[in-house]
Amino acid sequence: MPLTSSPEQPQPLRAIVAATKSWVERLGSVWVAGQLIELKRRSGAATHFLTLRDPLAEVSVTLTASTGVLDAAGPVAEGMEVVALVRPTVWSRSGSLTFECGDLRASGEGRLLAQIEQRKRMLQAEGLFDRARKQPLPFLPKTVGLITGEGSAAERDVLQVARRRWPGVRFVVKHALMQGTSCVEQVRDALTTLDRDPDVQVIVIARGGGSLQDLLPFSDESLARAVFACRTPVVSAIGHEPDTPILDLVADLRAATPTDAAKRVVPDVADERARVVQAGQRVRAAMLRLIDREAHVLATMRSRPVLADPIGPMNVQAGQVRELRARGERAVRARLREEAAWVEHALSRVRALSPRATLLRGYAIVSTEAGQPVDSTTIVSPGDAVVTMLADGLFRAEVTEVESRRESDG
Structure with a gap:
């Protein structure tokens, strides 16, 4: 109202x-x-x-x-x-x-995004996105496996860019539907086949951009688990950079586009050649610096007096040796003269005290045949044999008469 x-x-x-x-x-x-x-x-x-x-x-x-x-x-x-x-x-x-x-x-898409987000959380909790479990890509793979749509722009981009960067690269291409109900099964089968090939060292899954519904198969749980179980490193190149399906998170490497994937899996031959040249230049420069440094050290050592005149120190040492030898000889001669003088003096004293010197003055030493000195007339008797020692020899005689002399007789 x-x-x-x-x-x-x-x-x-x-x-x-x-x-x-x-x-x-x-x-x-x-x-x-x-x-x-x-x-x-x-x-x-x-x-x-x-x-x-x-x-x-x-x-x-x-x-x-x-x-x-x-x-x-x-x-x-x-x-x-x-x-x-x-x-x-x-x-x-x-x-x-x-x-x-x-x-x-x-x-609508929000519901799909919510389902994908819930699936991401579950797989993340199981460790499928763990960076520690991701495999490194080989520097130069022998063979590259490629899973993509037949005749697609993604296939053309990957092959052309990779071969332009490294002409010798070899590809094994497996075609599969990249959207629709059969996409997951075909991609998974191709992935299994390439993973079993011993020559394939890296696998690229490539697809161009599209709507959320077009890219929905690449957020499938079974496909994510198949990629995680691969022994061969897997590169995800699905859609453009803003697109992030679950495959990007579980793959060993996420490429923003198929062209970016080709750049990631093979090196650029021109860049590598330039790096080799640069490395050679750095090695040459380092060696030249080392040679210059060692030459400077050698020049410094050669400028030292001991190396400028290597015989000079030896001459100095030789002069010192000669001086020491002369001093030693003089000392020895002086000592010999002293010792000779002492010996001569001692010899003179010995000669002065020698019985022979007394004998030379006409005295004689008389002893019995037994060698007992005759220093008293009481030791011998007439008829005893005695030995008389002179300065130039000795002779034996017989006592014919003993005459004692008193001390008072002088």
Whole structure:
């Protein structure tokens, strides 16, 4: 029932707000579709704010949602398409129109993205994205395995760029559907075949860009597990740089594009030749510096006096040896003269005390035949044989007469 009013009898503001609130809330809860363009989660708060936009019109509204509603919605992010159960209401204090969100769900691509995000979390928890388990690519693979669509631009880009960089590279190409229901099975079979080939040292899975639905097979769980189980390093080159299917995360290397994959798997022969030349130049420069340094050390050593005149120190030492030898000879001669003088003196004393010197003066030494000295007349008797020693010899005699002399007789 409409409210009556006039300038003389206006309605109170509270009545108008209450009536508006009543009219708006008659709509009840309704499901609406839109794009989530803003999500503000307030830490510790019970109510959070979301902004939905109609993608076909310049219409956007702000929603309020509880923490429980957001948690139940699963992984939602800005830019996703969602459906929300909203109830319009009016705040009595401000009279502003707002929408309370009682349920929130991803829809369309948003639902697919939510499913992929949930799958990513599960595989990440199992360790399929662990960097420590990723295999390094060989520097120059003997053979490169390529899985791509037959006659596709991705195949052409990979082959042309790789062969331009390294003309001798060899490819084993396996064609497979790169979208649709049979994509996962065909890619997985080709992957198994190439992984069993002992000559294939790296495998590239390449596809050009496309929509989320086109790239959906490369987020398949079975394909991700097959790539993780490969013994051969796998390079993912799916879509363009903004596209990130699960295959990019589980592969040993993610390439932004198929062209980038070709650059990653084989080196550029021109770059490698330039590096070899640069390395040779660095080695040559290092050797020249080493030779210059050693030549400087050698010149410094040659400039030292001992090397400038190597015989000089020997001459000095030889002079010292000659001087020491002369001093030694002089000392020996002086000592010999001293010892000779002492011997001569001792010899003179011995000669002076020698019995022979007495014998030379005319004296004689008389002894019995037994060698007993005859120093008294009492030792011999007439008829005894005696031996008389002179200075020049001795003779034997017989005592014929013994005459004793008294001391008083002088």
